[in-house]
Amino acid sequence: MKFLLVFICLFISVSCTEEKKPKSRPSTLKVKKFGGEFTLQGSQGDWSLSSTSGKLRVMYFGFTTCPDICPLALTKLNNVLKKLSPEKRAKIQPVFISVDYKRDTPAKVQEYVDFFGKGYVGLTGNKESIEKVVSQYGAYFEFVELKDSALKYTVDHTSRYYLIDQKGNFHKSYTEISKEPNFIVDVETLLKK
Amino acid sequence: MKKLLIMILLFPMLASSSGTMTESHITFESQWIKAVPASSKMSAMFGKLTNNTGKDLKLIEVKGTIAKNIEIHTHKKVNGVMKMRKVSSLIIPSKGSLEFKPMHEHIMFIGLKNKLDKSKKYEFTFVFDGGVELKTSATVKKMGGHSHHH
Numbered sequence: 141m142k143f144l145l146v147f148i149c150l151f152i153s154v155s156c157t158e159e160k161k162p163k164s165r166p167s168t169l170k171v172k173k174f175g176g177e178f179t180l181q182g183s184q185g186d187w188s189l190s191s192t193s194g195k196l197r198v199m200y201f202g203f204t205t206c207p208d209i210c211p212l213a214l215t216k217l218n219n220v221l222k223k224l225s226p227e228k229r230a231k232i233q234p235v236f237i238s239v240d241y242k243r244d245t246p247a248k249v250q251e252y253v254d255f256f257g258k259g260y261v262g263l264t265g266n267k268e269s270i271e272k273v274v275s276q277y278g279a280y281f282e283f284v285e286l287k288d289s290a291l292k293y294t295v296d297h298t299s300r301y302y303l304i305d306q307k308g309n310f311h312k313s314y315t316e317i318s319k320e321p322n323f324i325v326d327v328e329t330l331l332k333k
Numbered sequence: 334m335k336k337l338l339i340m341i342l343l344f345p346m347l348a349s350s351s352g353t354m355t356e357s358h359i360t361f362e363s364q365w366i367k368a369v370p371a372s373s374k375m376s377a378m379f380g381k382l383t384n385n386t387g388k389d390l391k392l393i394e395v396k397g398t399i400a401k402n403i404e405i406h407t408h409k410k411v412n413g414v415m416k417m418r419k420v421s422s423l424i425i426p427s428k429g430s431l432e433f434k435p436m437h438e439h440i441m442f443i444g445l446k447n448k449l450d451k452s453k454k455y456e457f458t459f460v461f462d463g464g465v466e467l468k469t470s471a472t473v474k475k476m477g478g479h480s481h482h483h
């Protein structure tokens with residue numbers, strides 16, 4: 141009996157220390173890595189992320205019939221980028237990806253981004269490629285039927301900016317870039333590399 | 334600043350004479366229509382709708398010739414996801430106002446009849462439950478000058 145009790149105590153203490161181990165070493169925990177190479181359709185045909193290697197990429201997922209969130213997001217991005225020197229600005233490639241592959245065409249997306257700023261790339265793709273890149277970057281979108289609306293459907297989506305470094309590694313995503321300095325600080329830091 | 338002053342002077346809000354309301358009772362101010370790329374068939378209107386009457390007002394329709402369809406929409410952010418939805422009506426409380434602004438309520442134009450003209454004044458009629466109407470107009474502006482959102 142006594143022996144059993146000792147054994148139980150020993151067992152508990154062992155299991156406790158074992159439980160604590162991962163906490164003190166969080167680096168051993170596996171975290172899903174976001175980002176990566178992708179190929180979508182641009183107005184000139186296939187467009188791959190790697191085609192702009194060497195530049196800092198700022199990526200945004202939206203759709204062209206979006207009434208306010210996407211235009212606002214692109215306007216904000218443009219305002220932030222405008223503050224950079226032309227040399228620094230030339231090292232940044234803004235990329236807008238339309239998740240509305242049903243309604244948007246590459247040409248339409250390109251026309252849409254040209255309306256907001258110079259040197260933007262507008263992309264879209266088919267269902268598979270859009271779903272793939274969205275999950276790669278941990279974004280989200282969903283087609284939602286609007287029965288009573290002439291729109292017929294809308295696209296619920298996350299509104300985030302994805303910063304990708306010169307080598308194509310996903311750096312970080314941001315919901316706000318104009319009021320919070322983090323984004324531009326990170327951009328400046330990465331540009332020095 | 335000069336531009337703002339001109340805008341204010343340009344928009345005398347006229348309430349319909351059909352009801353018992355007088356022109357100062359309901360106003361739609363600082364209104365603007367979002368400029369869109371030439372091929373875009375959709376846009377939206379923003380502005381501040383104020384109800385100075387003693388009763389709550391229910392906005393049920395916005396009429397105009399700018400687009401095939403004009404709808405009242407709202408936007409909600411749920412767990413970081415932006416969701417736009419059509420609503421059948423909006424209440425503007427008595428002595429209160431409702432601001433149509435990007436990422437919130439907006440008047441949505443679906444199926445623009447022509448390319449938006451920056452020099453044109455587009456006419457609209459806001460229809461409220463009970464037959465009250467507000468005639469108003471708005472011009473096209475590029476988004477960005479307005480950064481009063483949160």
Ligand SMILES: [Cu+2]
Pocket residue numbers: 207377406407417439441
């Ligand atoms: Cu809308």
